[in-house]
Amino acid sequence: MLKVKIAVLVSGGGTNLQALIDAERAGIITSGEIALVLSNNPNAYALERARAAGIETAVVSRKECPESFEERIIAELDRHGIELIVLAGFMSILSERFTSRYPERIINVHPSLIPSFCGKGFYGLRVHEAALEYGVRVSGATVHFVNEIPDGGKIIMQKAVEVKDGDTPETLQRRIMEEAEWKILPLSCERVSRDILTAKTNND
Numbered sequence: 461m462l463k464v465k466i467a468v469l470v471s472g473g474g475t476n477l478q479a480l481i482d483a484e485r486a487g488i489i490t491s492g493e494i495a496l497v498l499s500n501n502p503n504a505y506a507l508e509r510a511r512a513a514g515i516e517t518a519v520v521s522r523k524e525c526p527e528s529f530e531e532r533i534i535a536e537l538d539r540h541g542i543e544l545i546v547l548a549g550f551m552s553i554l555s556e557r558f559t560s561r562y563p564e565r566i567i568n569v570h571p572s573l574i575p576s577f578c579g580k581g582f583y584g585l586r587v588h589e590a591a592l593e594y595g596v597r598v599s600g601a602t603v604h605f606v607n608e609i610p611d612g613g614k615i616i617m618q619k620a621v622e623v624k625d626g627d628t629p630e631t632l633q634r635r636i637m638e639e640a641e642w643k644i645l646p647l648s649c650e651r652v653s654r655d656i657l658t659a660k661t662n663n664d
């Protein structure tokens with residue numbers, strides 16, 4: 461069966477990448493296949509996860525040559541025939557030049573209910589620190605398309621997660637990952653991949 465080629469862009473631990481790998485194995489993702497895992501951080505544990513799953517990896521570091529960072533990413537994506545880009549804990553903001561090249565072909569998982577606690581400066585544990593500081597009783601995760609506005613693209617899926625008394629940023633982060641991110645990211649990937657396949661078939 462024809463499948464959409466997916467690249468997963470990562471920077472760190474890669475638990476969301478693992479959820480995608482597991483979902484592909486479990487048959488939750490059937491319309492797409494992870495063909496590439498690309499990291500901007502050579503030490504990202506996510507790269508180990510990709511290698512263990514037999515997925516091709518690439519490292520493109522911004523530090524080495526900041527001017528050509530996005531061009532080098534685009535070259536890797538082209539080389540692998542990538543049709544869908546998934547940002548799964550990718551901690552580098554992509555420019556409008558990059559995002560406009562892939563309209564509704566880049567998706568991101570964000571660990572809050574957008575439009576709360578999102579945008580520039582809100583990433584990783586900082587998001588949960590801000591949610592706890594504000595005192596919200598419900599947080600969650602959002603999967604959305606990526607455009608030129610950080611965390612501003614069209615929402616694909618959201619899932620709410622309860623904040624519990626005594627939560628720390630770490631316990632809240634873990635609950636949101638387990639109950640929301642690791643579920644809605646694979647489901648969103650499947651939905652968007654299926655839509656890409658359908659559009660392709662209709663154009664044939």
Ligand code: GAR
Nearest residue numbers: 472473474475476549569571583584
């Ligand atoms: C996840 O919680 C993801 O939602 C968040 O970083 C973590 C990465 O974990 N992303 C952002 O904050 C993006 N703004 P992982 O590497 O274990 O998937």
